[in-house]
Amino acid sequence: MRVDVVTIFPAFFDVLEVSLLGKARGAGLLDVRVHDLRDYTTDRHRTVDDTPYGGGAGMVMKPEPWGLALDAIVADAGDRPTFIFPAPAGERFSQSTARELSEASHLVFGCGRYEGIDERVFAYAATLGDVRLMSLGDYVLNGGEVASMAMIEAIGRLIPGVVGNPESLVEESHEDGLLEYPSYTKPASWRGHEVPDVLLSGHHGRVAEWRHAQRVERTRERRPDLLPADPEA
Ligand code: SAM
Numbered sequence: 001m002r003v004d005v006v007t008i009f010p011a012f013f014d015v016l017e018v019s020l021l022g023k024a025r026g027a028g029l030l031d032v033r034v035h036d037l038r039d040y041t042t043d044r045h046r047t048v049d050d051t052p053y054g055g056g057a058g059m060v061m062k063p064e065p066w067g068l069a070l071d072a073i074v075a076d077a078g079d080r081p082t083f084i085f086p087a088p089a090g091e092r093f094s095q096s097t098a099r100e101l102s103e104a105s106h107l108v109f110g111c112g113r114y115e116g117i118d119e120r121v122f123a124y125a126a127t128l129g130d131v132r133l134m135s136l137g138d139y140v141l142n143g144g145e146v147a148s149m150a151m152i153e154a155i156g157r158l159i160p161g162v163v164g165n166p167e168s169l170v171e172e173s174h175e176d177g178l179l180e181y182p183s184y185t186k187p188a189s190w191r192g193h194e195v196p197d198v199l200l201s202g203h204h205g206r207v208a209e210w211r212h213a214q215r216v217e218r219t220r221e222r223r224p225d226l227l228p229a230d231p232e233a
Contacts, residue, residue, distance in 0.1 A: 001104065001159055002031045004073045004081070005148055006066070007111040008048055010034045012145035021153060024162040032152070037061075040068040049114050058115035066110065066121040070128060073108055080129040081106035085122060086147035088140050090133030093151055095174035097134070101151075102158035109152070111144030177226055179218045181211040 005013055013034045016022065024030040038046040042064070049059035074081065082104050091097075101107060110117065110125070125131045136147045157163050173180040184195040198210045219226050 001029070001102075001156075002077060002081075002106045003033070003152060003156075004077075004106075004108045005032070005034045005111065005152075006037050006069045006073075006109070007034065007143075007145055007148075008037050008113055009111075009143070009145055010036050012149065015149070016152070020162060021156050024156060024159065027161070029159055029161050030156055035069055035073070037065050037069055040065040040072070052115065056115075060115050061112060061117040061121075063118040063121050063124070066117060067124055070108070070110075070121075070125055074128050077106055079106050081108045082130040082132065083108045083110060083122075083125040083128070084148070084151065085110045085112065085117065085125075085131070085133050086136065086141075086144035086151070087112065087116065087133040088135050088138070090135040093134045093136055093147075093154075095154070095172075098151070098154040099158055101155045107155070109144070109148040111148050113143045177219075178215040179223060179226070181214040181218070 007013070013032070016025065016032055021030060021032075025032055037048055041047055048061055048065055050062050052058070052060045070083070082101065084101075084107055086109070108129070110121070122131050122133065134147070134151065136150055141147055158169065160166070163169055169175070171180065184199060188195045188200060196210070198206050201207070
């Protein structure tokens with residue numbers, strides 16, 4: 001998969017060189033290219049923002065550098081990518097979105113700053129490919145970099161070959177609407193806390209039953225919104 005990122009803070013993405021995604025890049029599974037939006041400005045001060053039409057607080061990212069940056073990426077790749085613009089006012093990013101996007105061949109992340117990007121950039125991007133405005137959650141970050149990083153990691157680990165054991169992806173939280181069961185490793189007893197007996201029993205059926213019950217209980221306790229509505233309620 002090819003991933004382009006447009007940002008005014010390229011250094012945020014240095015961490016993509018470490019851990020599993022770093023390995024995936026080394027192995028050619030993930031081709032990440034980070035672009036500095038300021039390289040697409042045409043003035044001496046490399047200006048990327050201006051005051052909002054209609055007044056109001058804060059600054060808005062100017063459309064011209066965005067247009068040039070997106071044009072350059074599309075000209076280089078010669079395809080119609082999916083553009084993802086992180087935005088608190090976007091659709092909610094979820095595990096199923098990550099799964100869907102992990103099948104794309106080319107994603108372009110556009111990281112907003114200030115009060116966001118001039119709205120016309122999204123309309124222009126829609127002439128070059130698909131456009132998704134994606135929110136990580138109902139809170140506001142300072143910029144799209146951390147949100148893009150989170151999405152790149154969630155999507156990237158679903159690309160076949162990135163996570164060594166594909167089995168480990170199947171039973172995770174959010175894969176089938178339930179949170180994951182609790183995990184334990186050695187030693188069986190630690191500082192007065194014991195591993196549940198059933199996990200030491202070696203009985204696969206009982207372990208599976210216990211884990212499923214734990215998933216349902218956890219989900220009911222922590223994230224009841226994930227469970228189907230009770231028709232009796
Ligand atoms: N004025 C915008 C609003 O109220 O919708 C918020 C702008 S925010 C300070 C600057 C940038 O951070 C946004 O353009 C977006 O790229 C990113 N951002 C902030 N919160 C986010 C979230 N919950 N999910 C995804 N991106 C977010």
